[in-house]
Amino acid sequence: MADLTQRDITRLYNMFSSSITNVDCGEKCGVYNANHVPFCCDIRCVIPSVYPCEWEYLKYNTDLWRPLEKNDRYEETFNKLPENQVPLICLGYQKCQRNFRSLSCRSFPFFPYIDHHGLFIGLSYYWEYQDRCWIINHLFSVTTQFRDEFVAAFQYILERSAQEYDIFYHQSIIMRRVFGRMKRAIPLISREPTQELIFYKVSPRTGRMRRADGNNFGKYGYYYFAEKLPFPDE
Ligand code: SF4
Ligand code: SF4
Numbered sequence: 001m002a003d004l005t006q007r008d009i010t011r012l013y014n015m016f017s018s019s020i021t022n023v024d025c026g027e028k029c030g031v032y033n034a035n036h037v038p039f040c041c042d043i044r045c046v047i048p049s050v051y052p053c054e055w056e057y058l059k060y061n062t063d064l065w066r067p068l069e070k071n072d073r074y075e076e077t078f079n080k081l082p083e084n085q086v087p088l089i090c091l092g093y094q095k096c097q098r099n100f101r102s103l104s105c106r107s108f109p110f111f112p113y114i115d116h117h118g119l120f121i122g123l124s125y126y127w128e129y130q131d132r133c134w135i136i137n138h139l140f141s142v143t144t145q146f147r148d149e150f151v152a153a154f155q156y157i158l159e160r161s162a163q164e165y166d167i168f169y170h171q172s173i174i175m176r177r178v179f180g181r182m183k184r185a186i187p188l189i190s191r192e193p194t195q196e197l198i199f200y201k202v203s204p205r206t207g208r209m210r211r212a213d214g215n216n217f218g219k220y221g222y223y224y225f226a227e228k229l230p231f232p233d234e
Contacts, residue, residue, distance in 0.1 A: 003163065004051055004054075004160055004161055006057045008045075008160065010057065012048075015054070015152050015153055016150065017036070017099070018143065018146050018149050019146065020035065020146045021138075021142055021146070025038070026041070026093065026128075029132060029134040029200030034092075037093055040105070040109065041093035041096070043074065046077070046108065046129075047077045048065075048089070048090065048102050048104055048105060049088065049104055050085060050103070050104065051085065051086070051103045052084070052086055054086075055067075055086045061083055064095070065089070067088060067146070068087040077200075084163055092124075106153075107124050109129050109133045109135055110125050111171055112150075112151075113168075113172050113188055114168055115172070115206060120191065122151075122189050122191045123147065123151075124172075124175060124187060124188050124189075127175070127179075130220040131220050131221020132221055138223075139187065139197075139199065139214050142189060142197060144193075144195065147191070147197060151191045168203060180204040184204075188200040198211070199211070199212040200208060
């Protein structure tokens with residue numbers, strides 16, 4: 001399998017541009033963060049990273065991004081980045097340029113989940129953000145258009161890059177280990193191109209899939225406590 005090129009990045013940006021949901025989820029989560037910054041646009045929470053060829057494309061087409069130097073402040077998050085990624089910092093969420101968002105911005109908080117048999121079966125999420133990300137706590141609000149574009153984009157990536165396939169294969173194994181220890185089923189948005197989203201709970205041990213209600217995945221962090229309030233939207 002060849003690796004990704006700048007031409008692939010242009011294609012991917014064109015095929016994967018829809019918003020994740022029809023509401024402004026940055027407003028929804030930002031209320032819980034300092035200065036109302038959406039968590040996934042806050043460098044203290046998530047360091048955006050791109051493929052080397054993606055950086056080559058971005059640096060000649062936009063002033064939105066610059067490389068992020070490693071320093072003590074971000075060291076812990078820095079060390080978690082995959083080796084093949086270039087860490088960047090953008091101009092900030094008030095100066096975001098939608099067309100030049102990185103693939104990691106577009107896909108957050110999801111990654112392509114790869115099952116026991118090595119198949120990309122749907123979208124699951126980076127669970128370390130479950131206490132902050134509004135989307136993770138409202139999976140039913142993801143649009144079918146986002147799902148379809150996510151699936152098309154990652155199918156394209158996985159078919160072209162063995163390295164990316166390995167990264168998501170191992171991410172899925174780690175998720176099974178972590179969720180197995182927690183005795184928790186893996187939440188999954190099916191990749192099937194249906195008119196409404198289909199959700200599953202996947203057994204981390206056996207891979208058995210049970211249909212699930214998207215409204216019924218539980219709440220975490222701020223959203224868990226907000227739900228307990230007499231007026232949960234406040
Ligand atoms: S994807 Fe999650 S963290 Fe990012 S803006 Fe939406 S709710 Fe906030
Ligand atoms: S490019 Fe836009 S979406 Fe990505 S981190 Fe910056 S402000 Fe957020």
